[in-house]
Amino acid sequence: MKSIAFSKIEVQGELAYRSIINFARLEGKWYRPDEVFTADQHGWPGDWEGRLILALTLLGQSTHRCPAYLDKIISMLPKYLNEKGYFGKILHEGMVNEQQIAGHSWFLRGLAELYTWKKDEKLLGYINALIDNLLLKTKGVYARYPLTNDERFNCDIWELSQPQSKNKTHAHTIDTGCAFIMLDGASYVYELFKTPALKELVEEMIDRFVKIDLAEVKMQTHATLTATRGILRFYKTTGSKKYLEIAEGIFNFYKSNAWTENYSNYNWFGDPRWTEPCAIIDSFIVATWLWQYTQNPEYLEDAHHIYYNAICHGQRTQGEFGTDNCVGVKEPFIYPFTYEVYWCCSMRAGECFAKAIEFNYFLEGDTVFVPFYNDSIAKLDFEDGSCVIRQCSEYPYGSNNKFKIEESDIKTAKTFKFFVPSWINEKGLYVKLSNKEVASNIKNGFAEVVAKPEVGEIIEVNFAQKFYKRKLLNQNHIKGYCSFRHGPLILAVSTDEEIFFNGSCDFEYTDTATYKNKASGVFLTPLNDIKNLTGKESKKQILFRD
Numbered sequence: 001m002k003s004i005a006f007s008k009i010e011v012q013g014e015l016a017y018r019s020i021i022n023f024a025r026l027e028g029k030w031y032r033p034d035e036v037f038t039a040d041q042h043g044w045p046g047d048w049e050g051r052l053i054l055a056l057t058l059l060g061q062s063t064h065r066c067p068a069y070l071d072k073i074i075s076m077l078p079k080y081l082n083e084k085g086y087f088g089k090i091l092h093e094g095m096v097n098e099q100q101i102a103g104h105s106w107f108l109r110g111l112a113e114l115y116t117w118k119k120d121e122k123l124l125g126y127i128n129a130l131i132d133n134l135l136l137k138t139k140g141v142y143a144r145y146p147l148t149n150d151e152r153f154n155c156d157i158w159e160l161s162q163p164q165s166k167n168k169t170h171a172h173t174i175d176t177g178c179a180f181i182m183l184d185g186a187s188y189v190y191e192l193f194k195t196p197a198l199k200e201l202v203e204e205m206i207d208r209f210v211k212i213d214l215a216e217v218k219m220q221t222h223a224t225l226t227a228t229r230g231i232l233r234f235y236k237t238t239g240s241k242k243y244l245e246i247a248e249g250i251f252n253f254y255k256s257n258a259w260t261e262n263y264s265n266y267n268w269f270g271d272p273r274w275t276e277p278c279a280i281i282d283s284f285i286v287a288t289w290l291w292q293y294t295q296n297p298e299y300l301e302d303a304h305h306i307y308y309n310a311i312c313h314g315q316r317t318q319g320e321f322g323t324d325n326c327v328g329v330k331e332p333f334i335y336p337f338t339y340e341v342y343w344c345c346s347m348r349a350g351e352c353f354a355k356a357i358e359f360n361y362f363l364e365g366d367t368v369f370v371p372f373y374n375d376s377i378a379k380l381d382f383e384d385g386s387c388v389i390r391q392c393s394e395y396p397y398g399s400n401n402k403f404k405i406e407e408s409d410i411k412t413a414k415t416f417k418f419f420v421p422s423w424i425n426e427k428g429l430y431v432k433l434s435n436k437e438v439a440s441n442i443k444n445g446f447a448e449v450v451a452k453p454e455v456g457e458i459i460e461v462n463f464a465q466k467f468y469k470r471k472l473l474n475q476n477h478i479k480g481y482c483s484f485r486h487g488p489l490i491l492a493v494s495t496d497e498e499i500f501f502n503g504s505c506d507f508e509y510t511d512t513a514t515y516k517n518k519a520s521g522v523f524l525t526p527l528n529d530i531k532n533l534t535g536k537e538s539k540k541q542i543l544f545r546d
Helices: 013-025 047-063 070-075 098-118 121-138 149-153 178-193 196-209 221-238 241-258 277-294 297-314 345-358
Strands: 009-011 336-338 362-364 367-370 376-382 385-393 400-408 414-419 424-433 436-438 441-443 446-451 458-465 467-471 481-486 489-494 507-511 514-517 523-526
Touching: 009 013, 009 345, 013 047, 013 345, 047 070, 047 098, 047 345, 098 121, 098 178, 121 178, 121 196, 178 196, 178 221, 196 221, 221 241, 221 277, 241 277, 277 297, 277 345, 297 345, 297 489, 362 376, 424 446, 446 458
Parallel strands: 367 414
Antiparallel strands: 009 376, 362 367, 376 385, 385 400, 400 458, 414 446, 424 436, 424 458, 441 446, 467 481, 481 489, 489 523, 507 514, 514 523
């Protein structure tokens, strides 16, 4: 099963809007050619440059708009790279700087994605220099990455993410384990080039990574989930199921130990001080890939929850992204902690929205999977022809989704599989072909319909979203609370003071995904509010006394 190429889909509606305003933000002050190479002042060579190149490359393809400054940024690389072809100081043989190798994962991945898109041989030169002079120099060093806090105090071959010391500050560094972010870049270039040396290095990195007690060292969840994306890509490339099992284990551990009540993250395992959209975006991609590789609909439901309740709330009014408090740990409210994290999270959103666009359709032989619903126009290619399909969707607020065939030269029938989540009212579920209801077999969370895509044919998938109460995601969070939902959407109240319904859970539907408590007159509206993106003074209650 494969997702369709960016060139085959154009999104409209809310996803298009969110993508475009993020794209515009990434062409603002901090992301211009005269800023990007000197913006980092905290010892992360290659990180800012790499995250931006990657974001612009993916947004350029997925939105079909030429990035305003990407070519200029690439043309300026020789001025800022060292003689070995990477950023920062040249390290002694057998030594690795953790922040430097982490930052260069984004740079390597960004260049490789751009090369995949543009096929510019100059880019290949930069990529090969990075692989030969930096990445492969870490072979044998990853096998000695410190596994415990005690080992971190006495490490002589790794320059870890903060100056080494004999106190707890170092052992609990805010970016513990960031070296394994390189699993993303390394797995991507291995997928491209299939060289044995890269394969051996990725295997070494994974072998060491899985030995770390994530909770004991308070591993950064962003580093953990970025590494997990790399492990899943390595599974896709090698076909070795042990890597899929490793990724599943890590993701399920993360869900149990570092989810907030709106599907965001603790920035570190065991230390819920704030969230980080970088990790939330990783979790969205990991969840979708796990569904793709296992067909387990639970992972796809995770991806929907993460996107609509965590990612969409993390986006601010100008397209930027910022951190929030860890809702549910101590309080029922969610509000911005750092309004914009322009040095990383705003840039990581570029891949987030590109993937959200890419994930709209997956193809496997003569079968079409529709795991997400968005207004869009897509071209689907099969062995016996292709068709152009226009999707008009009310999801996640409403119930109706229509798919109209606008062009087709296909000769045989195809199987269409439409995601049917567990939070729908099954009595309202139906599928129609040309306005006639047809039987649909539901399997692994998808309604299956067989139809020959002919011009003018309309497939209509309708399911009513349920209003329901849900218990806490993490039973270690504040006791005696619950959330209210409309389909995948967490419902909220904008308030500075806690709202109590005093046992009255009698609500009436009043407007789009909006409910009024009959006793108090209080309205519940979606936390994901495209009409009113998260502002600096935003404070919403999403947990209520049960």
